[in-house]
Amino acid sequence: MTYDAILVGGGHNALVAAAYLARAGRKTLVLERRPLVGGAAVTEEVFPGFKFSVFSYVVSLLRPEIIRDLDLPRHGLQILPLESTVVPLDNGDYLGSWADPDLSRRELARHSARDAEAATLFGRLMHHMAMAVKPILGMVPPDPASLAPSDLRGLLSLGGHFRSLGSERFHALHKLMTMSSADYLDEWFEFDPLKATKSASGIIGTFLGPRSPGSAYVLLHHYMGEIDGAFRAWGFQKGGTGAISETIARAARSFGAEIRTGAAVEKVLTKGGRVTGVALGSGEEIAAPVVVSGLDPRRTFLELVDPKELPGELVDAIGKFKFRGSSGKVNLALSELPNFTCLPGFGPHLRGAMSISPSMDYLERAYDDAKYGEFSRNPYMDIVIPSLIDPGMAPPGKHVMSVFVQYAPYALNGGWTDAKREAFGDAVVDTIARYAPNIKSAILGRQVLVPPDIERITGLSEGNIFAGELALHQLFFFRPAPGWARYRTPVKGYWQCGAGTHPGGGIMGASGRLAALEILKEAGA
Amino acid sequence: MLRTTPFHPRTAPLVQGQAWRRWAGYSVASAYELVHDREYAAVRNAAALFDVSPLHKYLISGRDAARLLDRMVTRDLTKCAVGQVMYTPWCDARGKVVDDGTISRLSDRVFRLTSAEPNLRWLSMNGAGMEVAIEEVSERLGALALQGPLSRTILQQLTPADLGALKYFRFIETTLRDIPVAISRTGYTGDLGYEIWVDAARAVPLWDALVEAGMPYGITPAGIWALDLARIEAGLVMLDVDYHSAHHALIEAQTSSPLELSLDWTVSWTKGPFNGQRPLRAEKARGPAWRFVGLAVDWGSLEGLYGEVGLPPQLPTVAWRTSTPVYKDGRQIGYASSGCWSPLLKQYLALAHLQAPHFGAGTSVEMEVTVEHRRRRARATVHAGPFFDPERKRT
Structure with missing residues (x-):
C-alpha cells in the first residue's frame, strides 16, 4: 500500500489536515499511537459510566471555514450552550x-455601576481587536527576513491591513500585544474580581x-471565537471534545482518508534531504x-527526524522554544451536584x-507559587459540569x-511524584470545598492530571496544552521558529501542522488547515 | 383575556421574561428562559417539553367517520389502521389547502383530528347526510410534546407500555404514572419525539411526573421560539406563516395547493373522490407552478456583504417570518416565508416558495438580505426535503 501523505499523530489538527488532503484526492494515512484519535481532545470513560473530556474541555475557536469545508455538522459536530460564568x-x-x-x-452594576458601563465599551473594543486579528488567523505567516515574492506580498498585505485599522485601534492592538492583562484591564475596570x-x-x-507583560494577547486569543457566528461563545461538544475529534475523523474518512490507531511512528525516514516515509515502533515502514x-515542534524537529539533518540554527531555536506546561486537570465523578454557599x-x-x-x-499569588517551582496552594480554576447539559456523560x-x-x-x-500529584489534587478539592462544602462527600472518583501526565498520555512536551506557549515571542512568524513558520521543514516533503505552528492552540484546526493548503499549493493542485 | 392552557399553573412561573405568544386564542410561552438557546439545544440533545394544548382537537365517530375524513383529506384514510396516525392536508374544491394536521384512528369508528384552525363547520359540512358525530375536544384535552433523543428514555420510566415497540406515527393508549394518556410518536421538530394527550383535569400531575422523571435526563421546558428553529431545520410547513388557508385567502394568489407546498406524498392518486381531487389531478399532469423548498444561504456571500460595511455576518437569533424576495438572474422567482440560523447545522436556512422551473435541488438563487438598512442579495442554494432528518426520528 502506498500513500501520497502520512500524518504523524491523530490530534485534531492532523485530522483536519488529513481531511483537506483527502478531499483534494490525496491518498492519506493518519497514524495515531493511542487507541483513540484526538490527542488532547479526547473523551474517555475514566470511571465506569462517567465520561470526561479528559484534557481540552470546551470549544469556541474551531474555524468556521473548517466546519463548512468539511461539513462537520453532518458528521456529528453539535455544540451545546455554555451560557454563564459565576465567580464565588x-x-x-x-x-x-x-x-x-x-x-x-x-449584576455587574451591583458591584460597580462604573464597570457595568465600561463593560459595554470594552466588549466593543475587544470585538474590534478580534476583527483586526482575525485575518491573521487565516494567513500563512510571511517571513519578514525573506525577499521571496510570496513573503513580500504577505508582508505588504499585513501592513495594509494594519494601516486600515486606523490609529486608535492600532494603538489599542499594540497595547494588547505588549501589556499584562492586569495592566490592560486596570485601564478599564475597578472591580477587582471582575x-x-x-x-x-x-x-x-x-x-x-x-x-506578566504579554498576557493580554492570550486574553484576545480567547475572545476570537466570539465574532464568527458559528458559536459566538464557548460551548460544550455533545459527547465531550473527543466527539469533535471523532467528527473530524469521520469527515476525513468520508473523503477517503485512512486512520490507524495503535500505530506509533518512531521515526520519519529521509534520504538525501528528502522524506521517504515513516517507521513505526513495530518495525513496519510505510512509504x-x-x-x-x-506533533509539537520539539518532537517534530528533534525526535522524529535526526537533528543532524537540520540546520544548526533551527535545532538551536527549537531547543529554546518554550513549553513549560503550567496547567493541570482534575476530573471528578460526583454523586450529587456541588452546593455553592454563594x-x-x-x-x-x-x-x-x-x-x-x-x-x-x-x-498572582497562585503564579508566585509556580514561579518558584511549587504548585499553587490556592489555584485558579475553571469548573464546568458537562453532565448537566449533556446527560450522556454520567449515569x-x-x-x-x-x-x-x-x-x-x-x-x-524535586519533581512530580504520586504523593505530590495527590497533594495537588487535595489542594484543588480543598479550594473547591471552601466555596462548595459538600464537594468532598460527593466525590466518587478523582482523576488528577499534572503536566508530566499530560506529556505521557498525549505526547505534548512538558504537558503544554498549546503545543508550546502562546507567548508573543512564539507567535506568527516565530511559531515555531523564525524562517520555519510556513509549515515547511528543511527536509523536503516533511511538513508540520500541529498547534506549535501558527496560529496555535485551542480546538481551532487552523494550523491543520493552513498546512494542508500549503502542501496542496506546493504540489500545484 | 386570552385563555390559558391546562398546564398554565406549571408553565407560568417558569416564564422568566414574560415572553408569551398568542396561539389560537391561548397564551403559550415564547421562551421560558431569557435566552432560548438551551431550550432549542434540548430538542436536539436531550428532551424539550412543549405545551401544545392550543391545537384544535376533534373527535369524529360513527359508522361513516372514516368515510367523512377520507372524503375531506388528501391522504387515503381507508389505509389508516387502528393505532396509526396520519399527517395530512385538506383542500377546498379547487384543490387549495384549507389546513393541515394529524388524524389518529382510535378505533374502527373513532378518529381524533388535530388542526391549526377551527374545523368544526368544515367537518360538519363535509359530513352532511353521513352517520357521524363530530365533537370538539380542544379544551377537554391537554397536549404536551416531548421531543428529543432522550424523550423515549424519559417516558419509558413512567409508563408500562413498551415504547420501543411504538413505531413512528403510531399511538398507544396507556398510563403515565397511573394517569390515563394517549402517547403518539409524532411531533413538529423532525426529531425522535412523542405527543402526550391527557384529560385537562390531569394535566398538572402529568407535567410534574414528566419533569421529575426527566430531570436526570436534561428535560427542558421549551417555548415556541425553540420549536420554530427545530421545525425550520426539519423543513415543516406552518399555516399562517408559510401559507394561508384557502378559507382566509383574499385573492387567488394567496392560496396554495398541496403540490405547491411540496406535500405530494400526502396526496393519494388512487383513492376515491375527495375534496380537490380533480383540480389536483390536472395540476399533477401539468406540473405545479410553485414548490415549497429549503434555501441554504451561502456563507461566503453573506460574509462578503457584511464585510463591505465592516461587520461580521449578523444572524437572526429568533426565526423570522417576513416574506422575503428570492431572485434568479436578477428576476424575482419567489419568496422565502421563514428563516433562521441553525445552531445545529451552522447554516443560515430559509423555507421558500419558488416558481417553476427554478425549484430544482441545487439551483443557485439569491435571497434578499438587509445589511445595515440596505437591501442586498445573498447567494443561496435550493435544498429539497428536510435540512435535518436524523435516523432516530424513525427507528
Missing part, C-alpha cells in the same frame, strides 16, 4: 455573567501571571512522499462555568465535573 467571592457573595446582556449588566476573572483567560496554558507531523441549591449557575478567581492578588442523576487548574508547573521542585 471571598465575602460569600458572587459575580455572575449570564446569557442575557441586561441581566449581566445589572478584572481577575477576565485576566484569567490571559494566563491559560502559559507560564505567565496576570501581571510516502509527504509526511506531516501533527448560590445555594440547584440553579442555572451550575450549567455554566464556575471560576475560582476571587481577586487579582489571588491569581442518570450523577455528574462529571471538569476542573481546569493553574498553576501546576512541569518542573516542580
Whole structure:
C-alpha cells in the first residue's frame, strides 16, 4: 500500500489536515499511537459510566471555514450552550455573567455601576481587536527576513491591513500585544474580581501571571471565537471534545482518508534531504512522499527526524522554544451536584462555568507559587459540569465535573511524584470545598492530571496544552521558529501542522488547515 | 383575556421574561428562559417539553367517520389502521389547502383530528347526510410534546407500555404514572419525539411526573421560539406563516395547493373522490407552478456583504417570518416565508416558495438580505426535503 501523505499523530489538527488532503484526492494515512484519535481532545470513560473530556474541555475557536469545508455538522459536530460564568467571592457573595446582556449588566452594576458601563465599551473594543486579528488567523505567516515574492506580498498585505485599522485601534492592538492583562484591564475596570476573572483567560496554558507583560494577547486569543457566528461563545461538544475529534475523523474518512490507531511512528525516514516515509515502533515502514507531523515542534524537529539533518540554527531555536506546561486537570465523578454557599441549591449557575478567581492578588499569588517551582496552594480554576447539559456523560442523576487548574508547573521542585500529584489534587478539592462544602462527600472518583501526565498520555512536551506557549515571542512568524513558520521543514516533503505552528492552540484546526493548503499549493493542485 | 392552557399553573412561573405568544386564542410561552438557546439545544440533545394544548382537537365517530375524513383529506384514510396516525392536508374544491394536521384512528369508528384552525363547520359540512358525530375536544384535552433523543428514555420510566415497540406515527393508549394518556410518536421538530394527550383535569400531575422523571435526563421546558428553529431545520410547513388557508385567502394568489407546498406524498392518486381531487389531478399532469423548498444561504456571500460595511455576518437569533424576495438572474422567482440560523447545522436556512422551473435541488438563487438598512442579495442554494432528518426520528 502506498500513500501520497502520512500524518504523524491523530490530534485534531492532523485530522483536519488529513481531511483537506483527502478531499483534494490525496491518498492519506493518519497514524495515531493511542487507541483513540484526538490527542488532547479526547473523551474517555475514566470511571465506569462517567465520561470526561479528559484534557481540552470546551470549544469556541474551531474555524468556521473548517466546519463548512468539511461539513462537520453532518458528521456529528453539535455544540451545546455554555451560557454563564459565576465567580464565588471571598465575602460569600458572587459575580455572575449570564446569557442575557441586561441581566449581566445589572449584576455587574451591583458591584460597580462604573464597570457595568465600561463593560459595554470594552466588549466593543475587544470585538474590534478580534476583527483586526482575525485575518491573521487565516494567513500563512510571511517571513519578514525573506525577499521571496510570496513573503513580500504577505508582508505588504499585513501592513495594509494594519494601516486600515486606523490609529486608535492600532494603538489599542499594540497595547494588547505588549501589556499584562492586569495592566490592560486596570485601564478599564475597578472591580477587582471582575478584572481577575477576565485576566484569567490571559494566563491559560502559559507560564505567565496576570501581571506578566504579554498576557493580554492570550486574553484576545480567547475572545476570537466570539465574532464568527458559528458559536459566538464557548460551548460544550455533545459527547465531550473527543466527539469533535471523532467528527473530524469521520469527515476525513468520508473523503477517503485512512486512520490507524495503535500505530506509533518512531521515526520519519529521509534520504538525501528528502522524506521517504515513516517507521513505526513495530518495525513496519510505510512509504510516502509527504509526511506531516501533527506533533509539537520539539518532537517534530528533534525526535522524529535526526537533528543532524537540520540546520544548526533551527535545532538551536527549537531547543529554546518554550513549553513549560503550567496547567493541570482534575476530573471528578460526583454523586450529587456541588452546593455553592454563594448560590445555594440547584440553579442555572451550575450549567455554566464556575471560576475560582476571587481577586487579582489571588491569581498572582497562585503564579508566585509556580514561579518558584511549587504548585499553587490556592489555584485558579475553571469548573464546568458537562453532565448537566449533556446527560450522556454520567449515569442518570450523577455528574462529571471538569476542573481546569493553574498553576501546576512541569518542573516542580524535586519533581512530580504520586504523593505530590495527590497533594495537588487535595489542594484543588480543598479550594473547591471552601466555596462548595459538600464537594468532598460527593466525590466518587478523582482523576488528577499534572503536566508530566499530560506529556505521557498525549505526547505534548512538558504537558503544554498549546503545543508550546502562546507567548508573543512564539507567535506568527516565530511559531515555531523564525524562517520555519510556513509549515515547511528543511527536509523536503516533511511538513508540520500541529498547534506549535501558527496560529496555535485551542480546538481551532487552523494550523491543520493552513498546512494542508500549503502542501496542496506546493504540489500545484 | 386570552385563555390559558391546562398546564398554565406549571408553565407560568417558569416564564422568566414574560415572553408569551398568542396561539389560537391561548397564551403559550415564547421562551421560558431569557435566552432560548438551551431550550432549542434540548430538542436536539436531550428532551424539550412543549405545551401544545392550543391545537384544535376533534373527535369524529360513527359508522361513516372514516368515510367523512377520507372524503375531506388528501391522504387515503381507508389505509389508516387502528393505532396509526396520519399527517395530512385538506383542500377546498379547487384543490387549495384549507389546513393541515394529524388524524389518529382510535378505533374502527373513532378518529381524533388535530388542526391549526377551527374545523368544526368544515367537518360538519363535509359530513352532511353521513352517520357521524363530530365533537370538539380542544379544551377537554391537554397536549404536551416531548421531543428529543432522550424523550423515549424519559417516558419509558413512567409508563408500562413498551415504547420501543411504538413505531413512528403510531399511538398507544396507556398510563403515565397511573394517569390515563394517549402517547403518539409524532411531533413538529423532525426529531425522535412523542405527543402526550391527557384529560385537562390531569394535566398538572402529568407535567410534574414528566419533569421529575426527566430531570436526570436534561428535560427542558421549551417555548415556541425553540420549536420554530427545530421545525425550520426539519423543513415543516406552518399555516399562517408559510401559507394561508384557502378559507382566509383574499385573492387567488394567496392560496396554495398541496403540490405547491411540496406535500405530494400526502396526496393519494388512487383513492376515491375527495375534496380537490380533480383540480389536483390536472395540476399533477401539468406540473405545479410553485414548490415549497429549503434555501441554504451561502456563507461566503453573506460574509462578503457584511464585510463591505465592516461587520461580521449578523444572524437572526429568533426565526423570522417576513416574506422575503428570492431572485434568479436578477428576476424575482419567489419568496422565502421563514428563516433562521441553525445552531445545529451552522447554516443560515430559509423555507421558500419558488416558481417553476427554478425549484430544482441545487439551483443557485439569491435571497434578499438587509445589511445595515440596505437591501442586498445573498447567494443561496435550493435544498429539497428536510435540512435535518436524523435516523432516530424513525427507528
